Amino acid sequence: MKKTIDNSKTLQKDILAVAAGMGLLTGLVEGLGLFLLRRVEWLNWRLYNRAFWVETLWIAPFVDLTLFLFASFFLALLGLVLPRLLAKRIAWFSLIFLMVFDWAFILLFGRVSLLPLLALTVGFSVQLVYYAVRFDAKWTNFFRRATPWLAGVALGVFVAIQGGGWIREKRATANLPEPPADTPNIIVIVVDTLRADHLSAYGYERDTSPFIDSLASEGVRFDNAISPSSWTQPSHASMLTGRYTYEHQAETLPLDDRFPTIGEALQFKGYRTGAFSANTLFFTRRQGFGRGFLRFEDNGHSVLDNFLNSSLYGFIFDYYGLRKALNYEGVPTRRYAEDINRSVLDWVDGDADKPFFVFINYFDVHDPYTPPEPYRSKYASVSNPGGLINGFVDRYHPELTPGQLQSEIDAYDGAISYVDDRIKVLFDELDRRGELDNTIVIITSDHGESLGEHGLLQHSASLYRQEIHVPLIVWGAGIPAGKQIDAPVTTTGLPSTILSLIDAQTDPFPGPPLTQLIFSDDVPADWPDPISEVAQFSGAAEQNPTTYGEMKSVVGDEMQYIVHEEFGDELYNWRTDPEETNSLADNPAFTSMLDAFKNYLKELVGEPIFKNP
Secondary structure: OHHHHHHHHHHHHHHHHHHHHHHHHHHHHHHHHHHHHHHOOOOOHHHHOOOOOOOHHHHHHHHHHHHHHHHHHHHHHHHHHOOHHHHHHHHHHHHHHHHHHHHHHHHHEOOEOHHHHHHHHHHHHHHHHHHHHHOHHHHHHHHHHHHHHHHHHHHHHHHHHHHHHHHHHHHHHHOOOOOOOOOOEEEEEEEOOOOHHHOHHHOOOOOOOHHHHHHHHHOEEEOOEEOOOOOHHHHHHHHHHOOOHHHHOOOOOOOOOOOOOHHHHHHHOOOEEEEEEOOOOOOOOOOOOOOOOOEEEOOOOOHHHHHHHHOHHHHHHHHHHHHHHOOOOOOOOOOOHHHHHHHHHHHHHOOOOOOEEEEEEEOOOOOOOOOOOOOOOOOOOOOOOOOOOEHHHOEOOOOOOHHHHHHHHHHHHHHHHHHHHHHHHHHHHHHHOOOHHHEEEEEEOOOOOEEOHHHOEEOOOOOOHHHHEEOEEEEEOOOOOOEEEOOOEEHHHHHHHHHHHOOOOOOOOOOOOOHHHHOOOOOOOOOOOOEEEEOOOOOOOOOOHHHOOOEEEEEOOOEEEEEEOOOEEEEEEOOOOOOOOOOOOOOHHHHHHHHHHHHHHHHHHOOOOOOOO
């Protein structure tokens, strides 16, 4: 009896040792593989857009260690009821399967469907089990000896990445040049996916944004601000570099280092620079946006976030478990505005001696429109409005009844109200700290949203006004109160504007700065018409014009010109026809105007306008 108990204990110890070693090895290879394969664009797009970045190098081994140890607990129990050899075979197969499936999934997901991938993994695992059982003692001893070393590597990677990042930020902050006295703080707030005409400050019938309205009344409101694109990545690239998409090319590729960013420019002026992103898909360091920021927070804010967003088995659990098996349609790692505020304030509190530049992305208005209650139901006549439009489950363009569409709009408006309240909380906290007296705040969006106009939903679908007309409000020290500017402007002008607002003597951005309008009642005769661009998006809704080709746009004082590489020209008077239902492109009376817009585009982007073959 004693011998049987001793054998069981030995078996359990062996299984535990092997599980620990294999879990750490699996995770270290997984982290390195995900990081490197993402860099060479091997990963399937679903994996590519997860939060796999340098942190994955330490998150993956700790997640896999936990998973393998959890599995070893049940495998060890089998040793109490099954013959030793059979229990050992099952344990070896299970652990080898977890390791092989992990690595095979990275390489083959999106290229091989799940069932063949599972069959391949089972076959390969069976072959390895034969050798594992044959050389059981050697393999067990190898993992027992290797586990401390593998744990040391994982811990070292964690310390190097997390501690190294903290040290680099502290050193860089200490080495910033001394700014002039009374240098103002700068906050840029980007409310992702916020169309201007759903703010009460811009004439919306619902009182969705009372606090933003108050800022507009105390500062400068641009009534016709135009985003350089109708989706996140190129728009943010433009707001940081002052360059249009045809210049920075950060639409199908991450932002490269050809052009300086406003963060870099402000560091030269002595600013601490921080970015806080709730859009962990596209406004991230992975997409090239970390340059110029001493702190960039885009993921890794909770155990659940690390598991689901930054580990392979977390992705598998989310994609096959939550989404497919349980039909879960939410965003489990969604960072709400209140979470972003907490991170921003913690960072601001970290150093009171230097001015700060904070760039914030709030993601709450983005689909699925499911803000926290009571905001979700604030404007609705039905329970649980919103959630039907949901790109996270590939429901880009569901068939909606008029009532269902209104429900989505109600929830969208509720999300705006939620963010408006959270912005007020942020201001209250900054005011309590005495930071607002010398702070300039810019509130805008990266793009708008189609809510049924032109038969379209969401964004990146087109360049119609609903998707590119965004709010733009400048508030703070020295800003004229209650001024409204009617001239169309581009949010690409933000970097030059910020430098002008702090009286910087050098400006590496093309501009022109919006201060030429803020501090003057006249619009310069050569004021440029804003342009917008969007690439082709294959695989999205078939109703979207961008499914079939690229689009470009120019917004003039009264007219908007849109050109599609396949469908040709459209021309709208956006002042008299704001929903752009009546194209004037075929009207002979507007031929000269159409030609003028075409020539304007050609002068900017070159000819041909569309470069794709």
